Amino acid sequence: xxRLQSIPKAWIYVILLVVLAGPLLKPIGIPIQISDxxxxxxxxxxxxxxxxxxxFGFDYAPGSAAEMEPQALAILEHLAEKQVKVIGIxxxxxxxxxxxxxxxxxxxxxxxxxxxxxxxxxRAGGQAAVAAFASDIPGTFxxxxxxxxxxxxxxxxxxxxxxxxxxxxxxxxxxxxxEDYVRQVYGTYRTRIIAGVPAVAITQVAPxxxxxxxxxxxxxxxxxxxxxxxxxxPGTAVAAMDAQSLAHLLIIILIILRNIPNFFGAKxxxxxxxxxxxxxxxxxxx
Amino acid sequence: xxxxxxxxxxGLVTLAILSHVWKENPFYRIAEHLYxxxxxGHAVVMAWGNIRDTAxxxxxxxxxxxxxxxxxxxxxxxxxxFKGVAWIARFPVAVMVGIGTGVAVRGAIHGDFVQxxxxxxxxxxxxxxxxxxxxxxxxxxxxxxxxxxxxVAAIPQLGRVxxxxxxxxxxxxxxxxxxxxxxxxxxxxxxxxxxxxx
Numbered sequence: 001x002x003r004l005q006s007i008p009k010a011w012i013y014v015i016l017l018v019v020l021a022g023p024l025l026k027p028i029g030i031p032i033q034i035s036d037x038x039x040x041x042x043x044x045x046x047x048x049x050x051x052x053x054x055x056f057g058f059d060y061a062p063g064s065a066a067e068m069e070p071q072a073l074a075i076l077e078h079l080a081e082k083q084v085k086v087i088g089i090x091x092x093x094x095x096x097x098x099x100x101x102x103x104x105x106x107x108x109x110x111x112x113x114x115x116x117x118x119x120x121x122x123r124a125g126g127q128a129a130v131a132a133f134a135s136d137i138p139g140t141f142x143x144x145x146x147x148x149x150x151x152x153x154x155x156x157x158x159x160x161x162x163x164x165x166x167x168x169x170x171x172x173x174x175x176x177x178x179e180d181y182v183r184q185v186y187g188t189y190r191t192r193i194i195a196g197v198p199a200v201a202i203t204q205v206a207p208x209x210x211x212x213x214x215x216x217x218x219x220x221x222x223x224x225x226x227x228x229x230x231x232x233x234p235g236t237a238v239a240a241m242d243a244q245s246l247a248h249l250l251i252i253i254l255i256i257l258r259n260i261p262n263f264f265g266a267k268x269x270x271x272x273x274x275x276x277x278x279x280x281x282x283x284x285x286x
Numbered sequence: 287x288x289x290x291x292x293x294x295x296x297g298l299v300t301l302a303i304l305s306h307v308w309k310e311n312p313f314y315r316i317a318e319h320l321y322x323x324x325x326x327g328h329a330v331v332m333a334w335g336n337i338r339d340t341a342x343x344x345x346x347x348x349x350x351x352x353x354x355x356x357x358x359x360x361x362x363x364x365x366x367x368f369k370g371v372a373w374i375a376r377f378p379v380a381v382m383v384g385i386g387t388g389v390a391v392r393g394a395i396h397g398d399f400v401q402x403x404x405x406x407x408x409x410x411x412x413x414x415x416x417x418x419x420x421x422x423x424x425x426x427x428x429x430x431x432x433x434x435x436x437x438v439a440a441i442p443q444l445g446r447v448x449x450x451x452x453x454x455x456x457x458x459x460x461x462x463x464x465x466x467x468x469x470x471x472x473x474x475x476x477x478x479x480x481x482x483x484x
Contacts, residue, residue: 013307020465020472024483066470067463093332124336128389143339183393187401199463203456210417211405213397220459221466239483240469247465 012254019250023242030245032238037209038226041194041216045075048166050083053159057170057181058102061094064173064198070224070237071196072102072171078231080107084166085155086117089141091129091176096121096145114144114153121145126176131184134162162189171196178205182213196223287481297479300471420448 048054056076060068079086086108088099099119103109108117120141123129133140137159138151150156158164162185170178170193178195185191192215197205199220208214218227221244224237288294302317337360345353359378366375406421408414426434427445434442477483 010308016468017472020469021476024469024472024476064467066473067466093329121339122332122336123340124333126386127393128385131389131393142344147339179397180393183397184389187393187396199459199466200456202459203452207402207405208397211401213401220462221469222462236470236473240466240473243469243472244462244465247469248462251461 007254007258016247016250019246020243023246024239027239028242028246030242032222032225032229032241034226034230035219035223037217037219038223038230041218042078042227042230044192044194044215045078045082045167045169048079048082048084052082052084052166053087053155053164054079054084055087055089055162055165055168056099057168057172058088058090058095058099059092059170059172059174059177060098061092061173062098065098067198067220067224068171068173068196069098069102070221070235070240071218071227072098073106073235074224074227074231074233074237075169075171075194075196075218076102076106076108077233078227079169080111081231085115087137087155087159087165088117088119089133090120090122091124091126091180092172093122093124100145115155118150118153118155119145120150127180127184130176130180134185134189137161137164162191165189165191167192167194169194169196173198173201177201178208178214178217182208186213194218288479293479297475300475304471420444424448424452 056072056079058072060072076086088096088103090096090099096119103117103119111117121144123133123140125132129140138156141150144150144153162168168181168185168191170181172178172195178193178197181193181195186193193213194216195205195208195214196218197220199222202217202219205214205217209217218224221237221240224235225241228235228238288297299317299320302313303321305311306314337357341353341357344350345357359381362374362378364375366372406418409418423441423445425445427442427449429442473483
C-alpha cells in the first residue's frame with residue numbers, strides 16, 4: 001500500500017513518455033468516433049456556397065498551436081474545397097504568423113492572395129476590438145498583414161460590417177474568443193459562428209452551442225482528428241489520438257492506484273476510531 | 287533528421303524546457319528567459335504596428351485629426367512614471383475602463399443573459415428538462431440569504447453534486463488539453479526534428 005503512495009515522479013514521467021511516444025512511432029489505430037458537435041460544424045461549413053465570405057479568426061499562439069493548429073488546418077482544407085473566400089484576422093498578437101503558416105501549409109498556398117484569401121493581421125483591444133470589427137471591418141483592419149490598404153484587395157470589395165460575412169470561424173484558446181464573437185457579433189448581426197476551442201474550454205463554450213448562438217464546436221485535439229477524418233485528410237491530430245487515448249488510460253490507472261491506499265486507509269482509520277470509541281464507552285460504564 | 291537550423295533550435299529548446307521535470311537546471315533557465323524575452327519583444331513590435339496602422343498613418347497620411355485624441359490619451363498613460371503628474375494617467379485609464387465596461391455589458395446582457403436564459407427555459411426534450419433542473423439546483427446552492435431547511439434542502443444538495451460533476455468534466459478536459467500539448471512537442475521532436483516518425 002505504502003509503495004503505491006510513493007511512486008517516484010520520475011517514474012511517472014518515464015512511463016508517460018513511453019506511453020505517448022510508443023503509439024506515435026507505431027500507431028495502433030484505436031477507432032475515432034465522430035461527435036455530433038464536429039459533424040454539425042462540418043455540415044455548416046459544407047453548406048456554404050462557392051464564393052461565400054468567411055472570416056477566419058486565427059486567435060491562437062504557438063503555445064497552444066499543438067491543440068489549435070490541427071483544427072485550423074483541417075477546416076482550411078475544407079474551406080478550400082468549398083471554393084469560399086477567406087478573410088484571416090487575429091485578436092491575438094501572434095495570430096498573424098499562425099495564419100501565414102496555416103495558409104502556406106494547406107491548399108490555400110495554391111490560391112491567389114487578395115482575391116481568394118487575405119491575412120489582415122492583428123488588432124489589439126480584446127472585446128472592444130471585436131465590437132469595432134463587427135461594425136466597421138475595413139476601418140478596424142485598415143491594412144493587411146504586410147501593411148497594404150485592405151480596401152485595395154478585390155476580396156475586400158463590398159465588405160463593410162459583419163452583416164456582409166456569411167460565417168465566422170474562430171480558433172481561440174482564450175480571450176478574445178468565441179464568447180466575444182457571440183456578444184459583439186452574433187447578438188447584433190446574427191452571423192453564423194463556428195468555434196475551435198481547446199479541450200479545457202469545451203465546458204465554457206458548450207452553453208453557447210446549446211443556445212444556438214454558436215453553430216458548432218471543435219474541442220481540442222479529438223475535435224481536430226474528427227474533422228480531419230470528415231474531410232478525408234488524416235493529419236497530425238489523427239496520428240496523435242492513439243497516444244492521447246493511452247495517456248488517458250494511464251492517468252485513470254494512476255488515479256485508481258493512488259487512491260486505493262487512501263480508500264483502505266480511510267476504512268482502517270474509521271474501523272480504528274469506532275473500536276476506540278466503543279472501548280471508551282465501555283470504560284465509562286464500568 | 288532535419289538539417290534546418292530553426293528546427294534544431296526549436297528541438298533543443300523543447301528538450302531544455304522539458305528538462306525541468308527532472309530538476310531545475312541552467313538549460314531550462316536559458317530557454318525560459320529566451321521565451322519571455324522573445325514574447326515581450328514580439329508583443330512590443332505588434333503593439334507598435336497597431337498604433338502605426340490604426341492611428342499614426344491615418345493622422346499623418348490622410349489628415350484624420352480625430353486620431354490625435356487616442357494618441358494623446360495613450361501618451362498620458364505614461365504620466366504615472368512621473369511623480370508630480372502621475373494623477374493625469376487616471377484620465378486615459380478612466381476612458382479605457384468606461385469603454386471596456388460599456389462594450390462588455392452591452393454584449394453580455396443579450397449574449398450571456400437574455401439568450402442563455404431563453405435557451406435554458408425552452409424545454410423540448412428530456413435533456414432540456416434535466417438541464418433546467420440542474421441549472422436551478424446549481425443556482426440554489428449559491429443562495430446564501432437564508433438557510434434552506436426541510437425537504438427543499440435536497441435541491442442545493444443536488445446542485446452541489448451537479449457542480450462536482452462539472453468540475454470533474456473540467457478537470458478531465460484540462461488533462462486532455464495538457465496531454466495534447468505534450469503530444470504536439472513529442473510529434474515535433476520525433477517527426478520534424480529527428481525524422482523517426484512517419
